[in-house]
Amino acid sequence: MITLTPQEKFVSTAIKKLKENSGSHSPSLFTLAHQFPDVKIKVDACFLSNPYASQLFFKFFQEEFQNKRNFENLIQYYPSQNTIIAQLVARHLDISAKNIFMGNGAVEVIQAVIHNFVKKKMIVNIPTFSSYYEFAKENIEVVYHQLSQKNNFNLDLENYLKQVEKEKPDTVVLINPNNPDGSYIKLTEMEYLIKKLQDVDNIIIDESFIHFAREEDNQIQSTVKLIDKFNNLIIIKSMSKDFGIAGIRAGYGVMNPEKVNHLLKNGYLWNLSGLAEYFFRIYIQDDFQKMYEKVRIKYINQTQTFIQKLSKIEGIKVYPSQANFVLIELLEGSTAFNFFNKLLLEEGIYTRNCSDKIGLRGEFIRIASRTKKENKKIIKSMINLFLDSQSKTNISINYPKFSHEQVRI
């Protein structure tokens, strides 16, 4: 069992306090480093992004801004307005710009959609990304649909539809792949669901992690192409994860033109920065897309290898994931709190303690896939931690959980 030294306990409590002040989200690396200069983070495995895509963007970025003046213009002048940037993205997605609402990060789109279009009741699957229920205003009833742990958190379609029929919500939320468990709904299943959900006013589908999922081939299986057929679809997309640019704040929503107009009538004029506009101008270029596709596949392959290797570590259960992170459950009496802090303070690995996630029963940690080298370091550190805890257990004669054979390894 993983336990903390008195000093580790002290620091852990202080970090917990910082986290509590950050609401339902982990404090950023910057905040953490600033407030705890002694905590040396070697791998940020809380952070959900493709590091190879970040590098690719930096490459384009540096070429463009070798001319210092270009970058100064980006900082100095107003960026283009929402609808202008939507026109760029529309060309790439091959849909009408009238269907696109650009966001200062996906979280702004979530906020706008939840505040403006949910009427009375929404169903949210749990565990989930907390903003979906946190942003619901006081007069909104949030009903939870519990994803089954036994079923690896996969959505049971008929069971789900039954609850929808019973509850009659005006809005449903489907995150695909789901955060924090990485479970995935196939495109054919999604189409089936959408057809069955035509009485629901808003079907919100969050595809922020869809670039990391694959079915038979490597193609991205987005529901964006269905927007003309189903008027109640709202697809939300973060660019932070797949493109590794969380600091820029860039995302969008795809929805019917009446909804886009409703939002734009109420503000969101210059909600994208000059840097975000620049990102979208790069994003739609063919040469960027070609190179991006390569780093996307490379990252998926490495992530799946990482998950397989994690599965072999004793003492944890690793849930299958089609996202760029994986949910693990601690089986042998360790708490997520102790595991999270021990991994951070002794090994410098920052993960996501999922104790605050509603709909998770047990001790859960979410670990992001990073570079190949970092993933190796994560695996090695976790093995260290368990070996270490076992040898300590060996010393403490009162603790009966490990057999002799396990300790010997």
Next chain:
Amino acid sequence: MITLTPQEKFVSTAIKKLKENSGSHSPSLFTLAHQFPDVKIKVDACFLSNPYASQLFFKFFQEEFQNKRNFENLIQYYPSQNTIIAQLVARHLDISAKNIFMGNGAVEVIQAVIHNFVKKKMIVNIPTFSSYYEFAKENIEVVYHQLSQKNNFNLDLENYLKQVEKEKPDTVVLINPNNPDGSYIKLTEMEYLIKKLQDVDNIIIDESFIHFAREEDNQIQSTVKLIDKFNNLIIIKSMSKDFGIAGIRAGYGVMNPEKVNHLLKNGYLWNLSGLAEYFFRIYIQDDFQKMYEKVRIKYINQTQTFIQKLSKIEGIKVYPSQANFVLIELLEGSTAFNFFNKLLLEEGIYTRNCSDKIGLRGEFIRIASRTKKENKKIIKSMINLFLDSQSKTNISINYPKFSHEQVRI
């Protein structure tokens, strides 16, 4: 009188269309340049920012980001959350962080405040920055208080208070200095107003241009320091103008802690980008502030000289301004449309045609103060334009507006 050639008319109409699609705001230089590559803009005098402050920020920026890795981290990782950045700004403003709501540009703060705190009725002085009334939801009654042109758009305090007493709004908006006319309310007058307005739920004071105003000395006369005394104050501040960083999107609102909490409960988690966070970390540094103060005073001096020189041009009336722009009225029959387009297409100077501003009766153009060199170019171009129009008038025998004496000059 300024007239357009057929070709100029054609381009002007196309630009007008682009403008109409941009709502009540001018299209950005980037959008304009993209859609009209033939239109060569030499001076962007539509753009309200201190160019010397931009340069100062670039200097700090380049020093920091000589280490490429630092900049990559800024793009790659999530920025700190709203409340963390508020703590930085609080230290600089010498107020509590609980009073500060950070915004993705001041326009986000305006949107949040108007949507969340205006109950039934608000009074907005006109002419004004259109977002204040545009963001009002359908059930809000907007009452206009007309600033008197004869009085150089200065607010007549008693007249204003009389209208407030009569209308009983829950919210009033005071932009100081006012946009687009540059009229200014002194701090003592503002304090008088605030005391008289204690029955109003929300006194919104937009101080986005306050750094350009001066009274007896050069000190910035902000009402922020009154926040503890008056619970109904909401001070909104853009950083785009005084610091010349519109592309970053950075602003904040100062209001009572209950209002800040109300907004944060509803979202606005990571609404500032990594670059915006970096800006605020620079902004609060003593050495930056010292250097900034110098470029602020330099720019104010140049702006006032620019306004004085403009005042000497015949055919226009120049209104006094305490902002970094000036409102001019065309007196001799030229339309704002023709003047705006002629100045753009023949001289490459992009100004703000104020024809769409409610509360302005006549032909008005707003001109921003830029660098000393650019301001000279603006003056020279405007003199050219008027001379040119006069000589053309001389040729067209049917046109009686100018006396012989004027034409001879």
